[in-house]
Amino acid sequence: MDRTTTSKDKSARREDTIDETRPxxxxxxxxxxxxxxxxxxxxxxxxxxxxxxxxxxxxxxxxxxxxxxxxxxxxxxxxxxxxxxxxxxxxxxxxxxxxxxxxxxxxxxxxxxxxxxxxxxxxxxxxxxxxxxxxxxxxxxxxxxxxxxxxxxxxxxxxxxxxxxxxxxxxxxxxxxxxxxxxxxxxxxxxxxxxxxxxxxxxxxxxxNWRMALVAWAVMPCHFIGGLIQAKSAKGFSGDYSATHSDLVALASESTTNIRTIASFCHEEQVLEKAKTYLDIPKKKYRKESIKYGIIQGFSLCLWNIAHAVALWYTTILVDRRQASFENGIRAYQIFSLTVPSITELYTxxxxxxxxxxxxxxxxxxxxxxxxxxPDIPDDSQPDRIQGNVEFENVNFKYPLRPTVTVLDNFSLQIEAGSKVAFVGPSGAGKSSVLALLLRFYDPVVGKVLIDGKDLREYNLRWLRTQIGLVQQEPLLFNCSIRENICYGNNGAFESEIVEVAREANIHEFVSNLPNGYNTVVGEKGCQLSGGQKQRIAIARTLLKKPAILLLDEATSALDAESERTIVNAIKAMNLKEETGLRSRITQITVAHRLSTVRNSDTIIVMEKGKIVETGSHSTLIEVDAGLYSRLFRLQSFDETS
Incomplete structure (x- = not known):
């Protein structure tokens, strides 16, 4: 096992919030x-x-x-x-x-x-x-x-x-x-x-009467401009209502939200004075707008009357020259005058x-x-299941939005199928970025990520993600029943399979005691459940996929001690099933901040500033007094006892 690096600042940890069911x-x-x-x-x-x-x-x-x-x-x-x-x-x-x-x-x-x-x-x-x-x-x-x-x-x-x-x-x-x-x-x-x-x-x-029709077209701009002026002025007169009162709306919203603070400081009168000031501004504005609107309306009506006067005057000329009857002259003009609103409407x-x-x-x-x-290339046939061998080969990686910050620098690592590997280290060491590359949320700038000796880019991405399970720090549940949330990992699962993975995730007993059992709706983002309950449902959902590789990205860091213990016990029970042959062995890769959750890992990889600084088992690393792992372990032990 070799080197790695990553930059895990919270502003760029997009991978921590992406669900594995994205395809x-x-x-x-x-x-x-x-x-x-x-x-x-x-x-x-x-x-x-x-x-x-x-x-x-x-x-x-x-x-x-x-x-x-x-x-x-x-x-x-x-x-x-x-x-x-x-x-x-x-x-x-x-x-x-x-x-x-x-x-x-x-x-x-x-x-x-x-x-x-x-x-x-x-x-x-x-x-x-x-x-x-x-x-x-x-x-x-x-x-x-x-x-x-x-x-x-x-x-x-x-x-x-x-x-x-x-x-x-x-x-x-x-x-x-x-x-x-x-x-x-x-x-x-x-x-x-x-x-x-x-x-x-x-x-x-x-x-x-084509002559009268041409004259009607000639005076049409007067009708058209008059109607357009009216429409525009009416819109200007009333269209900015919201904008002119935006300050008052903001003040009302702010004062309502902070009513306890306002009341405690007895600032009601000051707020009302400010509101009066905001009301005076549109009052003055609309006083001017009213005068302006009246003038514009009068001008537009003047144009209309001029157009009518010209048309009627020309009708008398046509009748006098016997080029049109009075009836047809008026008829030709009347057709156009009634069609003017259509022209104005078309223009608007x-x-x-x-x-x-x-x-x-x-x-x-x-x-x-x-x-x-x-995600769909290549679309050729894929193996039934991957074995779970993982390799990072001279990988350099930078987040697209931070091209000047090197996250992984010449990172190389091999993980054998069925092994349990944990990444630990201070924040920003690059632990979660390793998982993001493995799920191919991003591609490395240089180097390759391989599974079973095959470059990830040679796999169909949709199929590959069905082989990998991800449990995140903050699990995202959907506003539906517990059964539907668990079945998100496998829509065709039988009831017995749902219950089985719920037992493995140590959530079955809790769900069974609910009035509606597995039909209980969890609320938006799982708001009806505690953090530990949501996390266990997320684990059950992931296990239902039957993944060949299981990724645990700080799955317990946001939980209290009791919830953390429950999650750790669920993971231990799952590992015990693998050891006794009741479940096929899964390559388990864990990113953890709390070192107590990774003691039983086969290999612990300690990272700092994007590089692997130590590797080994818990017992081996703890003996190195000057090592980073030993120092982190002592700090956490001190925090827990103090």
Missing amino acids: VPETQREVQRDLIEHSVLKEQNKTGTREENIFFRIWYDLKKKELVKIAIGSFAAAFSGISKPFFGFYIITIGVAYFQDDAKRKVGLFSAIFSAIGLLSLFSHTFQHYFFGVVGEKAMANFRRALYSGVLCNEVGWFDKPENTVGSLTSRIISDTSMVKIIIADRMSVIVQCVSSILIATGVSMYV LIPTVITAINMLTPAFKTLDRKTEIE
């Missing part, structure tokens, strides 16, 4: 592969994405039936756009009909037609939003599933990066992907409707779609990224 299930992997093959062009670089293609890519992996729904929804949206031009076309006809013979019959007929159009619009709007909504939900679900699967396939080092925190990834998977549904369901259907309304209005007005919708697409860029970059540690 994505086969079905998820197939879904992601199929989605990417159909919807993503081959990436030009590791993190690149093509923003110009994002709009087309949001229609993620939609099948033929979804495309049919889009067609039906688009047809319904196009029909919905008919109502305004239709009303503009016939409203003047109804007005003229009032002064004609048989006015009652004609007006009644047109009223019935309007009612029918309204009823049809009810159905068309329903179909429009239903079909686009269904397709939007489907596209969002497809994209979200593929993105989630893609995130899980990345190497552990990727999760260490500041931009890939739990919060940002959750936002990317949940919030950002919801933009797909917003674009398709909430925006595209209305855009199709607006475009339909504008095209129909243009065609019909040109047919009625397109920027929101562009903004939503830009928000999707980080999500597509994540999806397009190629992991540095491919």
Whole structure:
């Protein structure tokens, strides 16, 4: 046994919080592969994405039936756009009909037609939003599933990066992907409707009187700008409400949280004075905004009236020149004036779609990224089970986020199958990094890690991790039953196997005495259980995998003395089963801070500053008075007795 080094500072101990069950299930992997093959062009670089293609890519992996729904929804949206031009076309006809013979019959007929159009619009709007909504939900679900699967396939080092925190990834998977549904369901259907309304209005007005239609288009900017100014000013008037009151919200939150401190110092009046100051700021702001809003509203209405005046004036010119009847002149203009809101809405919708697409860029970059540690290569057949021989061959290692800090320097080590090896040493010595490399959470910069004489990179990573069990310092349990948490190590396990590993982990008696037994829900992150109980369930979960290599990463360091004793006894019972032949021998590698937990190890490896400084059994190392192990043992013994 030779040398090792590692740097175990808490800010970079990502490996301590990663569960051994990280590999994505086969079905998820197939879904992601199929989605990417159909919807993503081959990436030009590791993190690149093509923003110009994002709009087309949001229609993620939609099948033929979804495309049919889009067609039906688009047809319904196009029909919905008919109502305004239709009303503009016939409203003047109804007005003229009032002064004609048989006015009652004609007006009644047109009223019935309007009612029918309204009823049809009810159905068309329903179909429009239903079909686009269904397709939007489907596209969002497809994209979200593929993105989630893609995130899980990345190497552990990727999760260490500041931009890939739990919060940002959750936002990317949940919030950002919801933009797909917003674009398709909430925006595209209305855009199709607006475009339909504008095209129909243009065609019909040109047919009625092309001169008046051109003039209507000429004065359209007045309508359009007026409507846009109103929309923008209204948004500015009310849109910053939250921002202007953010200080007050923060103060309210802070004072509520610290109410005991405020009350103990009698600072209620000071807090109220500060709140009054925060309230005066938006009051002054909105006083100015109200005046500004009134002026803008008046200006926009002025533009509208000017547009109407110009159009009506030009109508008199056309009638005077006998180039149009009064009825057709007004009809051509009325069609356009009623279509103006559609143009304004279209103008406001397109920027929101562009903004939503830009928000999707980080999500597509994540999806397009190629992991540095491919979990499915090679995909050829693997042996039924590894023997458990481990070797580190001249390994140099640095964490990706700390490239200037050498964690392992020319580290070489051999561990025989079935042996029990313990790594001890001060914090930052590199103990847990050895386990991280063995699980291939990271790859060494130089050198090789071998199992049974074969480089880890030559194994299928998903299969390899089924052969290795990891029990961490802080076990992570899921918010489900104890049985489901234990079965996480082997979903196809029988009840007898679950009980057997629970007995080995010294947790069966406790679980059996619970009212719901193995069906007891442990709560979020196992909050209903003590640290020792969670740790024993984690051990049972790992044993159910029947691993060839068992990694114990400071499995007792966060426990009290009694819980630690229980865990140690569980490990001893498991080792006794191996010695008596009741269980196949497991290569057991332990990282420990408390030396009392590793006395029975075959070999103890003492590390300092990333190097192996001593090796041997407990009895051998304790005899070296000047040795690091002996010094650590004396310090811990003194702490326990004092």
